[in-house]
Amino acid sequence: MTASLIARGRRRRARRRHAVIGGACALLLAGFALTLMLGQSFVAPQTVLRVLAGQDVPGASFTVGQLRLPRAVVAILAGLSFGLGGAAFQIMLRNPLASPDIIGISRGASVAAVLAIVVLDLDGPMVSVMAVIAGLAVAIAIHGLASRGGVAGTRLILVGIGVSAMLDSVIAWTLSRAPSWDLAEAMRWLTGSVNGAHLSQALPLLASLAVFGGLLVSRSRDLETLRLGDDTAAALGTDVAATRVAVIVAAVGLIAVATAITGPIAFVAFLSGPIAARILGPNGSVLIPAALVGAALVLVGDYAGQFLLPARFPVGVVTGALGAPYLIYLIVRMNRTGGSL
Amino acid sequence: MTAATAIPGLDRRPGGGRGLWLVLLVFLLALLGALSVAVGTRDVGLDDILAALHGRTDSIGQAAVAARIPRTVLAAVAGAALGLSGAVMQGVTRNPLADPGILGVNLGASLAVAVAVAWFGIASMQAYVWVAIGGAGATAAFVYAIGSLGRGGPTPLKLALAGMATSVALSSLVVAVMLSRGDVAGGLQAWQIGGVGGATFARLMPVLPFLGAGLAISLASARWLNALALGDDMAAGLGERVAVARGVSSAGAILLCGATTAVCGPIGFVGLVVPHLCRLLTGIDHRWLLPFSALGGACLLIASDIAGRLLARPAELDVGIVTALVGAPVFVGIVRRARVREL
Amino acid sequence: MTAHSLSVHRLSAGYGDRTILQGLDLDILPGRITAIVGANACGKSTLLRSMARLLAPQQGQVLLDGKAVHRMPPRQVARIMGLLPQSPLAPEGIAVADLVGRGRHPHHGILSRWSQADDQAVADAMEATRTLDLAHCAVDELSGGQRQRVWIAMALAQQTDLLLLDEPTTFLDISHQIEVLDLLTDLNQRRGTTVVMVLHDLNLAARYADHLVAMAGGALHAQGAPDEVLTEDTVRAVFGLSSRIVPDPTSGRPMMLPIGRHRMA
Secondary structure, eight states: OHHHHHHHHHHHHHHHHHHHHHHHHHHHHHHHHHHHHOSSSOOOHHHHHHHHTTOOOTTHIIIIIIIIHHHHHHHHHHHHHHHHHHHHHHHHTTOTTOOTTTTTHHHHHHHHHHIIIIISOOOTHHHHHHHHHHHHHHHHHHHHHHBSSSBOHHHHHHHHHHHHHHHHHHHHHHHHHSSSOOHHHHHHHHHOOOTTOOGGGHHHHHHHIIIIIHHHHHTHHHHHHHTTOHHHHHHTTOOHHHHHHHHHHHHHHHHHHHHHHHOOOTTHHHHHHHHHHHHHOSSSOOHHHHHHHHHHHHHHHHHIIIIISSSOOOHHHHHHHHHHHHHHHHHHHHHHHOSOO | OOHHHHSTTGGGSTTTTHHHHHHHHHHHHHHHHHHHHHOSSSOOOHHHHHHHHTTOOOSHHHHHHHHHHHHHHHHHHHHHHHHHHHHHHHHHHTOTTOOTTTTTHHHHHHHHHHHHHHHHOOOOHHHHHHHHHHHHHHHHHHHHHHHHOSTTOSOHHHHHHHHHHHHHHHHHHHHHHHHHOHHHHHHHHHHHHOOOTTOOHHHHGGGHHHHHHHHHHHHHTHHHHHHHTTOHHHHHHTTOOHHHHHHHHHHHHHHHHHHHHHHHOOOOSHHHHHHHHHHHHHTTOHHHHHHHHHHHHHHHHHHHHHHHHHHTTTSOOOHHHHHHHHHHHHHHHHHHHSOGGGO | OOOOOEEEEEEEEEETTEEEEEEEEEEEOTTSEEEEEESTTSSHHHHHHHHTTSSOOSEEEEEETTEEGGGSOHHHHHHHEEEEOSSOOOOTTOBHHHHHHGGGGGGOOSSOOOOHHHHHHHHHHHHHTTOGGGTTSBGGGSOHHHHHHHHHHHHHHTOOSEEEEESTTTTOOHHHHHHHHHHHHHHHHHHOOEEEEEOSOHHHHHHHOSEEEEEETTEEEEEEOHHHHOOHHHHHHHHOOEEEEEEOTTTSSEEEEEEOSSSOO
């Protein structure tokens, strides 16, 4: 009798969750289709389908097949990675400010990618590997610097801000040494961009989503218990330390691989989780919805940067301009409640 | 013998030998200044240096040295202004992390200059300064307002985050301005990283009145800052008009960092690091701390400029990059040392 | 229910280099209520956190059914022993029933699905704590006393024979303190749950506990029935306070009246 009452509430939450995820997937697909059709010139849906089917259509094969499709695919995959990785950090550290792009992990990956490309003249998977290693190194460094008998959230964030500032100047230094000072290329490593995306770049992104994303989702129940506090999570039988390590490795992997390809697209990791949580409400883990929101942010932000604004801007400039007011809103809200975030 | 002198250790408080430290600091500044003129990407002999100091520019070496003189002066002036402005901001906000760079004030000046150059065709140094100071002031007011809303007042975390959010938004906007005006982007980009290279006395002259005014106001506000350090209520209890004290002191700090940003672009962390180091020497009395911070800032910026010239030979490293590399670890150190309650 | 045994053997524990507990021995009485009391920083929370394996011992061990608890698989321990920490965190907007359901975590693997038995366990826990009518409320909207009942419900949904609580009555009004302690006594009497809790209030500890453990300076000072433990000597040794002990007229248990420097008749 009472058990059925509990079951009803649980099923209602599950239904809402599925509706949100389904709706987000549908919207994302629609956005994907629209960005393939719209742009400088309109391409009819049938033509898009013919190009996707591999037929050679004069004109459309180039604009859709070579320009728009790779760009949209890379945008979506990078957005999924940023959204997942960012939300994982925010859940684990129980603080929306503790996202990898604020505490310097994206910056670390970006520095490694810039060094690998500009100084060591590498490309392809080696860049991703270096980015992942650097991201992990920054994560370990920040953790070590901020911990003094347990990790204090505020200190971790401030340490991260300091480390980011230093890494930023390393990027600026490396870029100033680059043989040809190219503003567009510099923008990629400072704010993130999907300009000139290739379909071949989708492969490492897919692989990282499969490996790191899979690891993260398999740990999502343990991760959820961390939201109740470390002590409660341990009392519920979660191995807190092991979960932490798995989540950090997976989230840093996702963020770093995506950063090595698109640059640190500003604030996508930071924004996706809270937006997803707002849409989803208290109906289960926010991981998957956050990934979908991240994909939508990058896809739409890139489209807006290309076609909706007076000049052509890389996607990172658009998301950066979106994210900053939200960060300010968080601070104002923190002030109003008087407590921490 | 009075009771106070009978307490052992009381006279060994920090700042015991402040006069001696002041002399040492002046000496250090002179030494660094000489080094900055002598050392660079090109090795120059002593005779060339002496000749250049007498105004001769016959050989390449003499010309190189002659170009280093205004550069050294600019580094000293800018460093002093930034160090002083950081010390005042930390005093006004009672916040160990306040710095024109971290609070985004420098970027506010950047955006104002970028907009002025790209859209209003402003090109004179005189106009740059006004625009930069306006941008710096508006940003400072904005960040401080956001950071101090609500209970608890302006805590370091809130101010640092408000500054960071504002910086990201402003730098997005600066990029947007630059991308839409490709023709002026290159110059803006170089200016934006922050440098003292290519300085001339002609470029430096127009900002000197502003720096002088800022310096005078800031040094005069030392007594106010000492009162504010006890908390607003206590300062009011001691008979200070808190709002006036805070407004005037901030105006001095903003004049200093706005004018500096107009000449060299945003340079971060000098205003953060220098007052902290100086506090170790002088203790918390602002009447000593402020002049020490000015001298220390000048030393740090000249030293960073020399390091930038030597590290990246034969190219040069902009001084803003060097100060960030040096300053960020100090920032992290301050955060680590502070108790969580204070953050 | 089979009674599980929990004991502490020559335990030294602390934080970082700092050792707080020094070679402590303690056996928890199965099926009874044990209260741990002592002055601030005497190590009572450290002891509870060590028993709940939140803190690894520096030396010695904590034995659950004769096995070292820190080496057992976490989920297996969590099916035997529940814990309510001092300040658990409720995710924003989470519904009461959802939060209580989190207590089922140790009974699930990565792939297992929610079952009828899980729903029943949640319902039972909420019935026992009288939180069923709050099932669909958001936890952040509840009062302090209601919230503490919900957290206890979560620990109950875990269906453990042992329940450890770290100061379950702090921040509560006196009426809610009594409510929580009554609830824990109900559990102990109806289900035979072994309860171990750290309590701040000596008199409430003496009234509700079967077994009182008094700690001072990281060591056990005295343990036993409240009548034996709560004496004027113990209070002086543990709290550095002069006092008188009188029988509590409502419960017959001992009650401590502090003696200060003023207002003494």
